[in-house]
Amino acid sequence: MLRSKAFLTQKKNGKVVKVVKEHYLRDDIWCAAEGCIICGHTEKVLSASPQANTLLDGKPHYIVPDTNIDLMEHSAFKDVIVLQTVLEELRHLSLPIHTRLRKVIADIDRRFYVFSNEHHRETYIDKLKDESPNDRNDRARTEILLRIDFNGLMASFQHSNSGSHELPDRPAVAVVMISDDANNRAKAKEAKIQAFSVKEYVGTMVNYPELMDMVAEGGSSMDVDHKFTYEEVIRAFAYFLCNRLFRIYILLTLCTSHTHSWIKHLTPSQIAAGIKAGNLSQGKLNISMHNHLEVGYISYILLLCLYWIFAAEIKESMCGTIIGLVDGTEKQIYIIGRAHLNRAVQDDVVAVQILPKSEWRRSPSVAIVEEEEESVVEEDAKKREVDAGGIIATAGPTSMETDDLNDTDPPQPTGRVVGFVRRNWRPYVLYSCCLILFWLIFEIVLVIDGSFIYAEFRYCGYIDKSSIKTMLGSTVSQNVLFCAMDHRVPKISIRTRQAHILQDQRIVVVIDSWPKMSRHAIGHFVKALGPAGDKDTEMEVLLLEHDVPYQEFAPQVLKDLPAEGDQWTVKPEHLEGRADLRDLNICSIDPPACTDIDDALHVKLLPNGNYEVGVHIADVSYFVKPDTPMDIEAAHRGTTVYLVDKRIDMLPSLLGTTCSYCAIILCASDDTTQCLLLIKKPYSVTHNLYPSLLDLCSLRSNVDRLAFSCLWEMSKNAEIVNVDFKKSVIRSRHSFTYEEAQNRMDDMYILRHQRMERGGLTLASPEVRFKLENDSQDPVDVEMKELKETNALVEEFMLLANVSVAEKIYSKFPDSSMLRRHAAPPDSNFEALEKAISPLGLALKCGTSKALSDSLDMAILPHDPYFNKLLRIMATRCMMQAVYFCSGTLAFQDFRHYGLATDIYTHFTSPIRRYPDIVVHRLLAVCINPSERYGPELTDKIKMKELCDVLNHRHRMAQQAARSSVELYTNIFFKNKVEQEEGHVVRILKNGFIVLVRKYGIEGIVYASSTKGKPTSPGNSALIYNPKTNSLDSPATGVSIRLFDQVVVQITVDEDLEGGMRQKLKMFLVEPVVDKLSVLPLNKDLDASIDTRGKNVAADEDDAIRKGQRGTKKIRVA
Amino acid sequence: MSRIFTINMSRLELLSPEGLRIDGRRANELRKLTAKTGVLSQADGSAYIEQGNTKCLAAVYGPREVRHKMNMLHDRAIINVEFNMAPFSTAERKKRSKNDKQVSKSVLGIITFEPVIKTTLYPRSQIDIYLQILQHDGGDLQACINAATLALIDAGLPMIDYVCACTAGSIDKEPIVDLNHVEESSDSPELTVAILPKTGKVNLLQMESRLHVDNFESVANLASEGCENIYQILDQVIRDRTKGLLKQMKQ
Structure with a gap:
């Protein structure tokens, strides 16, 4: 082995410093090709006879790419040699893409080989001396071109794969270079190596036409350093003269319609x-x-x-x-x-x-309409922010206030x-326009360095039908406009041959560039998701939009499951270091048909008259070891995402035994027959080979399971005398459903009472459930979730366990504990609400959670039983979002959990569906067993903080996705339907008001100005905003609409928006009757029946609230 | 979609999945080691060692009269080690005063060499070892110990064995040997081991960072393996030097 030295200099920021590093160049980096007899490698990555998916003279070849990772992820590419230089460049440009490429490389079947050319004696080349590093970014891009020694590299490959070492029984394998850079290709061609641009190469892969659309448009339009010869320029000029008029016309059109400087x-x-x-x-x-x-x-x-x-x-x-x-x-x-x-x-x-x-x-007067419009949309956004579970919610500053303060605001x-x-969306775009300025004026092309178009962000959306200009059925390549589902993303121009096929589909697109002369960003097609409006497609769109990783688990991840599979049992060796609690009477209490039972309880009378109470949590961390693929995947997913009709698991599970996704829909339901009907449609059948981790962790009855136990000694008055944590083996005696467990509540009332005394909040948010049709899974009915007195026992002990664990881990890891906090909402969040209820003779005190809780309890209107719930819903929206954080990053007084009224809190009790719980399990394991092995991931404050940020993001996204899926189902439910319902006004805007329909738990805006729901200027509005009373008054009829007013509305879905590609719920006012605004009621009889039924529901719900119940367990993702 | 991986953002890939470290070495490979003895004519013994870009000069004076009589031991010689880092040894020039780190390294040197040198042969005298880091690129303690060993041999002081030192650490639980400055300044733990190669006894084992005990054994084994390799090289240097001297004498 040869060791030679090279010296590289590097500049640190600020001071200019010369850094000398060693660089050992090796000659033991092999070609890794199967059948090579020259190199000394044992690991054979590349196949001896690579498949040729192209028409390129049919020769087998290895591919050496220097661009377009999107393509390389496609399974058509195999036997690829990835240069280290390319990989490092990618790492600098975009780490996520680098990680994706690394994943592909790790897949053995794909046969990707990383050639460490930077460390290879023959392929390493020194940086040129006269290379002035004037612009770091520029240089980083071009470096790769300078540093690949194609001759050396290719020689070392060719000598081993063909030429003198050719084996008689196989043809020589060529090396093909794919690059969008003409310089590179020219160099390669000089060295007699085949080189193609991405477009050329993909064009020959006839079996994969979809690849063609995935080629980045910017890169293929023209090469960067295309040298224009004199002849070419002359020809272009002549061409221009010939078509002068036409050109001017084009120029004018482009300048005005598509080109925008x-x-x-x-x-x-x-x-x-x-x-x-x-x-x-x-x-x-x-x-x-x-x-x-x-x-x-x-x-x-x-x-x-x-x-x-x-x-x-x-x-x-x-x-x-x-x-x-x-x-x-x-x-x-x-x-x-x-x-x-x-x-x-x-x-x-x-x-x-x-x-x-x-x-x-x-705040100019003309902008008022726009501003209101904006606040409407903001309201939409906020609605999505509201926590489904009911404890926690967000609220930014409301624009309502800014509206009010227009005159005084600076x-x-x-x-x-x-x-x-x-x-x-992509690294900074490099322009190199001066060279072809002449060309640019006439051809209106802007040349971008296309070699490194690595888009990180993908957008879901659809093609704007009006932009399709060709005849139906045409497969001519054309430019079409893409509209993202997210309104905030500008339209993207893409070039595709499949415009007509794609026009009714949801597609994924990435932005490549946004040249100076183009009105729209330029992007390219990545993949089609399916027809718009289709439930599965929309669900996938929803997952992509919310950044939820929903792919099936990779084989590497599934390999981390125990090899025994379903037969895995607790063996004597597992008892080492664990308390054997199998003789205790432990039981679990969960909703019916719930399979991921992650907690269980027991109570025992001690000889001294005290009680021993134990909470046993599934020991998931035993199966999920740090830094294994399964752990990385779980950390990446962060949480299990519950949607209306399916569940995206954080940890691998299989459906083989029982379905568990009905849990979200029917967890509050006692109608088990309906629940079983839902099970019919399996959503995953591919994992049957592997055991379900859920099965292994789930604390099912009469099976030995590994658990993490939290044991308290409590006096009869529920005062905690002592607390202990243990890893244990347990055997649940019985799985109770909530109803069964109802009779056994004892300590819970005292605990809950104590917490309420401290100021625990009972909040509310509208939760809905769908009744789905058996086969099609289409919703046939939607209703508010009924709250039942069910799980409070479990809830209280879980809260207690979380608090105890938080205290324990914080004592041992003051700098790096993962905790959860809920900041007190600023008083300003409640201002609007306080103002609204003060005329009703009520007041809200939000100084402490105790005061707020009391004042919420007091706020009851005798004539409106639903009022209290409504107020709680609105108070919830004023709350801040609870977040995970690393204890070393904040002062202790900021740790407080406002909603639960505890000084310190964490998540410990649901490791199967939340990653933070797994981290907390690991921390606690170290706390109770000092010889427990752990890595720096538990002590590194910065890493922990970063992890918290990621988990908070995932958590928020999961909540939003769950809410969006409810929204999606609501839209499907209201499709082709007009319903008339009673609702409450929850917000007053200047040009309309927002109505919450109790029965469905949906919200919608009723515009003040027209029956069509289109905003117009305030002049001809039927209702006029009165800032003094914060109400909308009708001068014609004298009707006034205030906050909390009961109204009757018609609900329908507007499907015509943008050619049926978007749907929006519309509401029209029925009662009170306002001139020019109200629509006729559908049917008086129906109306009356709804009215009475609505009141009954309201009474039921109010009962439930008074009993102090909160949302059900499984839907509560907080 | 790959947000979680941003955790490692902007951290260097110290050990690539291909098994190569940032400077092209594999996990179990030492840096290039060259050494020379008798580089200073004034000193009784001297040595110069290069381990990669870490360069160290060692000078040994003595046994000679004890400078401060109060320290004198009447049954053996006292050993005095002075460790110093040249202000120009790092990328950023820094004037270093005598700080705790230097003192502790000097003390470590005394602890390492006291049991190896047969001090009882020189009662009421003093042996001075001066160590100077000329260029720093990680592993200065190991370089100092190796250089001091050579210088002591060069001075002709009776010793029971060589003392060979080597560092090891671990990146993502993969043990690596002979850390350079980049690896050292990452969060990898750094373990310095000095052994007496003939008996395999461990003479010094120093670590200032956290490393789980389960990982410790593999790291320590790799370090002592490194010491063995360093011993081969140092022994060769001494033998070559001695042969050269013999040749000179014969002439």
């Missing part, structure tokens, strides 16, 4: 300097959910030539905000209009120039985007 972005170094000097602000862009650009577009077409009018027209149409520094203080900066947004997309980190004070937003700073610190 944006302001040039600053370079990263200019931005860095600007931010340092304080001229620019930096922040993450958040575009408001509102976008009525379509309106602007139509009016624009009328004014085709007057481009500047168009610009003015859309100026106010899109609004983004960042939190940045203005004059040294952190403020919200508004970026209004697409021109100022300047190609920025949601979540980009942008550099913003503050506009002069004269242009700051002063002007809001506004700004314009001048550049990007980090783009959300």
